[in-house]
Amino acid sequence: MRHPYRIREIAAQAGLSQATVDRVLHGRGGVRESTVRQVRQAIAALDRKHAEDPVPSRLFPIDLVVHDRSRVEAALRAESGGLRPAVIRPRFHSAGDPLAALARVARSRSQGVILQAAETPDVVEAVGRLGIPVVTLGADLPASKRVAHVGLDEHEAGATAAYLIEQWLADRAGTVLVVIADEVARGGTAAGQSDLVAASVGVGASLRARLAGFRAELRVRAPHRRVLVAAPGMVRRELAACPSVRAVYDPGSGGAAAVVEAFAELRRNYDVYVASELDDVSAELLRAGKLSAVLHHDLRADVRLACLAVLQGLGALPGPPRSAPASVQVITPLNIPAA
Incomplete structure (x- = not known):
């Protein structure tokens, strides 16, 4: 029944x-x-x-502890109409210090939390003390008392990038350039060794998970493949010093156009360029044949599902809250979604 x-x-x-x-x-x-x-x-x-008699029109103060407020806030704003007559009143907190953010939530009159945080015993305990619906977004906290998990498996996204790059390169030699928007991007080394590990220090949890997934999959498929890590502004220098770069992975630097321009200025070619996060710039680069593929997922859908899960956890919507893990979408020039 x-x-x-x-x-x-x-x-x-x-x-x-x-x-x-x-x-x-x-x-x-x-x-x-x-x-x-x-x-x-x-x-x-x-x-x-x-x-x-649908959900009464009322405000639901919900706290969002997230890494990228601007993107999540834009997604929530775009989806808020679909949540009516329920109205979400968001309060944003930086996920840089999730324990401090959760402590502030505990002192407030919050009715629910959407949380991005790495799983640690302290965070799990803090979630359990809240006594309100908590939905994890992106990184999951399966050992906690969260009511649902929504979002992309970032580790899977990084691993997918490594798989695609190796499929394109096949058995050909060549260095992989990983482009990250971070000051710690330096030098080069064998895949899975200190350079990608160092690049992961001090970055957000989502990017760190993508790099870990990329490193792990590349280690399995091409353990001797050299990896070079650079910020967009350092690409020209690194290309000049390393003529063997044949592939590019951009896990979300926002500098794809600058990287493509650097290759063109040095009259260099690449066999494959896998980027992340489909936007107007990356879509145009795809159409122009400058990108091979873009790894994408629908953040708006994630935010909508997270809000619905919180409302279900409050009993404001029928049914129990359910987890909704998202899979990465591989976008090519042939399947670019309509704007």
Whole structure:
């Protein structure tokens, strides 16, 4: 018997115990046919109630502890209309210090949290103390009391980039240039050794997970492949010093156009360029044949699903909150989505 409601909602509507409703819903024996009819009628009544009387228009103060406020805020603004009549009143906190952010949330009158944070015992404990619905976005906290997880597996995204690059390069020799927008980008070394590890220090959790996934997959597929790490402004210098660069991976530097320009100015070619995050610039570079593929996922959909899960956790929407992991989309010149 499929339904979107909690057992206690159905029990209250039917005037039965939760145990009896549970037996009916799961088809266990020892229940009278009249009781089964009561449960069916209760579900039908709840359907009518929600159709006639949707979520009351009210504000839900929800805290968002995130790394990239501008992108998440833009996604929430774009999706807010689809959440009506519920209205989300967002309060943003930097995920740089999640414990401090969660401590502020605990002192507020927050009704829910959307959280980006690495899994540590302290963070898991802090989530458990809140007593309100917490939905993890991106990185998950499976050991915590979060009610759902939504978002891209960043480690998977990095591994996918390594797979695509090796598919394009096949058995050909060549160095991979990894472009990151960070001051620690320096020098070059064998895949999986100190350079990519050093580049991961001090960056956001999402980028760190992408680099870890890329490093791990490349180590398996091409353990001797050399990797060079550079910020967009350092690309010309690194290309001049390393004539063997044949591939580029950009996990989200925002400098793809500058990298393409650097190759052109030095009259250098590359066999494959895999970038991240589809936007107007990367879409145009794809159409022009300057990028091989862009790894993309729908952040707006993630934010919408996270908000819905919080509302379900509050009982403001029917049904229990459910996790919604997202898979990375490989965008090529042939399947660029319409704007």
